[in-house]
Amino acid sequence: xxxxxxxxxxxxxxxxxxxxxxxxxxxxxxxxxxxxxxxxxxxxxxxxxxxxxxxxxxxxxxxxxxxxxxxxxxxxxxxxxxxxxxxxxxxxxxxxxxxxxxxxxxxxxxxxxxxxxxxxxxxxxxxxxxxxxxxxxxxxxxxxxxxxxxxxxxxxxxxxxxxxxxxxxxxxxxxxxxxxxxxxxxxxxxxxxxxxxxxxxxxxxxxxxxxxxxx
Ligand code: IYR
Numbered sequence: 001x002x003x004x005x006x007x008x009x010x011x012x013x014x015x016x017x018x019x020x021x022x023x024x025x026x027x028x029x030x031x032x033x034x035x036x037x038x039x040x041x042x043x044x045x046x047x048x049x050x051x052x053x054x055x056x057x058x059x060x061x062x063x064x065x066x067x068x069x070x071x072x073x074x075x076x077x078x079x080x081x082x083x084x085x086x087x088x089x090x091x092x093x094x095x096x097x098x099x100x101x102x103x104x105x106x107x108x109x110x111x112x113x114x115x116x117x118x119x120x121x122x123x124x125x126x127x128x129x130x131x132x133x134x135x136x137x138x139x140x141x142x143x144x145x146x147x148x149x150x151x152x153x154x155x156x157x158x159x160x161x162x163x164x165x166x167x168x169x170x171x172x173x174x175x176x177x178x179x180x181x182x183x184x185x186x187x188x189x190x191x192x193x194x195x196x197x198x199x200x201x202x203x204x205x206x207x208x209x210x211x212x213x214x215x
Contacts, residue, residue, distance in 0.1 A: 028153060029205075034161035035109070036198035037119040037190060046158045047121060047191070054151035060138030066147050066186075067126040069177050074117070079176050080124075081116035084167040084188070088113060091168055106201050115163060119190035123151070124173055131182025144186050155191055161198075163190045 012020060051068055059065060071077055088111040092101070116122055127144050130136045137143070148164075155162050170185040 028156065031152070031156045032161075032200045033163055034194045034198055034200065035115060035163055036195040037115050037161065037163075037192040038195045039118055039120060040193040042120050042160065042192065043158070046155070046160065047123075050151055050154035050158060050160075051123075053154035054147045057143065057147035057150050059143035059147070060140070063135055063137040064143070065128040065134075065137035065140045066144050067128055067179070067183050068151075069124040069126065069179065071122040071124060071177070072120060076176065077117045077119075077122055080122060080173070080188075081113055083172040083176060084113045084116055084165075084170075085111055087167050087169060087172065095168075106203055108201060113165070113167070115165075115190045116188070118195075119163075119192040121191045123189040123191055124177060125151075125186045125189065126173075126179060126183035127186045129182045129184060131180060134182055148187055148189075151189070159193075160191055161194045164188075165190060 047070060051070070054068065055064070055066070057064075057066075071080065092111045096104075125144065125148055127140045128134050128137060129140065152162055152164070165188040167188060170188070173179070173185040173188070174181065174183065
């Protein structure tokens, strides 16, 4: 039996709760996915602090089925770029359906992935499945998704830009980063500052009324 300890109290006065949350939401709402990064270095300590937020996420049976590989070595970043671009060339030329390519058109993406080299850090997130040294995890996608949400929010809070990149397929990440087979690539997150001339597509989120149902 695991011992119990008192639940934490967060000490937010009820009168300020909505306003605090609006401020937090206003800040998060300003986050945009960035695809053009500068090589400006990251402030010391930011990655470790943001990863601590990610690693604090709730998970199925508290198994914490995630691994975050932080790539800053230029040689490794180049290898990631080369391997991702090889897969993405195939994706854009052959594997993607016309329907998929039409959906992507407003984003202006193509097979080129220079951000894997220019961003000062590339965080590669793996799901950890059962292996010789890992217990059986539960709700892996949900758990890792929540951890990544925490991570993106924390990096945004530090003023950093991120991209949630999903090369497909992405098993090449195991080989380049020397990770065991029970670790399955989940997401690649280039992290840094936007290039001075970076732009974002003028796409909007749906209005709340469309995505929230009150009963
Ligand atoms: N993996 C490709 C394609 C791509 C797919 C989706 I869904 C996106 O939202 C964006 C891109 C790429 O990275 O270009």
